[in-house]
Amino acid sequence: MKASYVKxxxxxxxxxxxxxxxxxxxxMNMYPGEEIKFLGERGMLHYTENNGMAFGMELGGDWGKLALTLFRIVAVCGIGYGMVYLIKRKYHRGLIMNVALIxxxxxxxxxxxxxxxxxxxxxxDGKPLGLFHGRVVDMFYFPLITGNFPDWxxxxxxxxxxxFRPVFNFADAAISVGVILILIFQKHYFKQEIPEEPTPNSEMLEE
Known part of the structure; x- marks a missing residue:
């Protein structure tokens, strides 16, 4: 396998x-709701589990959970295919790496x-939730700014x-970094060189 695929x-x-x-x-080392503070009140591990999407957003019910999991599987297959496509077409390496993060x-x-x-x-009921019904483990919590909205x-x-209110995990962070970098550098990643069209003056000089 080529190195461009492997990296x-x-x-x-x-x-x-x-x-x-x-x-x-x-x-294995924390119970749900437990906190381990490493930046005082501004940064901590906060063990929580959620049924839904990144940063704790949810799609309710057993059927919603199943649909979300199956959608994730289809989506990740699409992302993997897209990454191979970008590699084959020799797109910008930064774009490929950001897609790898996602x-x-x-x-x-x-x-x-x-x-x-x-x-x-x-x-x-103490019974296993079953295949495709697991909860995502989140732990990083950074309430950097707290306060009250003015009455007006x-x-x-x-x-x-x-x-920042949401509790997230390392996977969420990888997705966010990948998406943000693509948005920031999209013009650089997707730029195309447009060939210069000859001007009337240049044609006259050639003659």
């Missing part, structure tokens, strides 16, 4: 392994939602606010 998939594999190692450590992050969360319910997680702010006046 993005090695990066993706490393991210998946790191993600699963962190999740396994958290699951692919790895999606795979990391798919492992949770596909297998954790079969291997580790149980429902309220529509809808949220007087309510508490926290930035």
């Amino acid at each position: 993005p998939f090695i990066v993706a594999l490393i991210i998946i392994i790191v993600d699963q190692v962190i999740k396994t450590w958290v699951r 692919f790895a992050g999606a795979m990391g969360n798919i492992i949770d939602s596909t297998f954790y319910g079969l291997l580790y997680q149980t429902g309220y 702010v529509p809808f949220w006046g007087g309510q508490d606010f926290v930035f």
Whole structure:
């Protein structure tokens, strides 16, 4: 296999392994809701599990959970195919690596939602949640700014606010970094060289 194929998939594999190692450590050494602070009140491990998408967003119900997991599997297959396509067409290496980040992050969360319910997680009745019904393990929490909205702010006046509120995992971070870098450098990644058209003056000089 060519090195151009190997490097993005090695990066993706490393991210998946790191993600699963962190999740396994958290699951084995913390209880749900427990916090381990490493930046005081501004940064901590906060063990939580969610049924849904990145950063704790959810699609409700058993059928919603199943649909979301199956959609993730289809999506990650599409992302993997897209990465191979970009490599074959010799797209910008930065773009390929960013797609590898997104692919790895999606795979990391798919492992949770596909297998954790079969291997580790149980429902309220104590029975395993089953294949495709696992919960995604999240742990990173950075409430950097906390306060209250002024009373004059529509809808949220007087309510508490926290930035950054979502609890996320290493896989979520990989997806976010990949997407953000693609958005920032999209003109550089997708630029095309347009051949210069001859001007009337240049044609006259050639004659």
